[in-house]
Amino acid sequence: MAFRGRRVWLWRWRRNPLKRRADALESWVLLAVWAAMVLAGVLTCLTTAGTVERGLARERAEWRPVVALLGDDAPGRAGARTASSNAERVWAEVRWSAPDGSPRSGQARVRPGSPAGTPVTVWTDPEGHLVGRPANPAEAHTRATLVGGLAGLCAAAVPFVAGRALRTRLESRRIEWWGREWARFGPSWGGRPTW
Incomplete structure (x- = not known):
């Protein structure tokens, strides 16, 4: 069983001499993606649920x-x-x-x-x-909640997918950078020690 140590909160944003610019950028991208997911999901859910409930109330009044x-x-x-x-x-x-x-x-x-x-x-x-x-008020509320929740999940998926694509791109650039650094310093490690 591997020893994991204690969990450190907000470790992505702490100072660390080994942290690269790419790591800092990735941490801010992650924060922005989570904020956009929550904001887009909640706003879309509330807006859609309200629109559906108003439409069903109008049907009850007119039909x-x-x-x-x-x-x-x-x-x-x-x-x-x-x-x-x-x-x-x-x-x-x-x-x-x-x-x-x-x-x-x-x-x-x-x-x-x-x-x-x-x-x-x-x-x-x-x-x-x-x-x-027409749907009665309880049915209308249930229907509006389900449609709003589904719309909110779909809206939250957009920043999630965009964030995953951006993180994948950052990861590939980081691997390319590691490859260039290894090509530069790797050959010096292959020799015999001179003691």
């Missing part, structure tokens, strides 16, 4: 439930009306009136075997187009 009538008999057989049958729905043609009074029609999920003329609740936007049920 309205409308009673539509089933145009034709729904496909399938009508079964027992139990709580579990709510999940069993089929697509069928429904008709409703837009806010301006014009007739509209579209496809909606209904119970199988429902006869023509059965009232069905559908959601419409201000123009009368068929839309899905």
Whole structure:
């Protein structure tokens, strides 16, 4: 088991006579990358989550439930009306009136075997187009948090990748420098000692 010694905090920024300019530059690049990752990730997360939540709140305010009538008999057989049958729905043609009074029609999920003329609740936007049920406040908050978190991670990945590329370039330059120094001093080490 190797002895590691005690951990020294902020060792990259401490004075050291063996520290090269490239080491100092790399330490500042690392600090800048971490700061940019945190800043970009948090700002993007908060901005995106707020935008999504405001959009979903606008949908809740603007979208309205409308009673539509089933145009034709729904496909399938009508079964027992139990709580579990709510999940069993089929697509069928429904008709409703837009806010301006014009007739509209579209496809909606209904119970199988429902006869023509059965009232069905559908959601419409201000123009009368068929839309899905808007998210309630809890669903909207969860959705906004997930989308914001994903956007924040993607935004934080940009400075991370740029920092990795820069550190790789610094590392290759450091290896080239070591190679030049070894070529200069290496041959003098190969001789026999003169004591």
